[in-house]
Amino acid sequence: MSPGAAMHAGCRVQQTPVDTVYERPEHPCTQGSSAAVPVLDARLAADRRALRAAARQAHSAAKRP
Known part of the structure; x- marks a missing residue:
């Protein structure tokens, strides 16, 4: 499996195999990016x-400070 990473503001926030980045995003930024991909299944x-x-x-x- 290929290594994958998610970046936010120039910092690596998640480093896992590529499939895992898409299937189980850990960082809120990665979750938001994954959630932005259109899907056809209503659930x-x-x-x-x-x-x-x-x-x-x-x-x-x-x-917030």
Whole structure:
């Protein structure tokens, strides 16, 4: 399996095999990016919307002092 990494603001935030980055994103930024990919399955789309909301919330919380 090929190595993969996710970057955020110039820092590596997740380093796992490529499939894992897509199947089980760990960092909120990676989760948000994965959730932004369009899907046709309605159940998966609902899961993605929930992930996007959680990623936005985590990103907002990280910006606060």
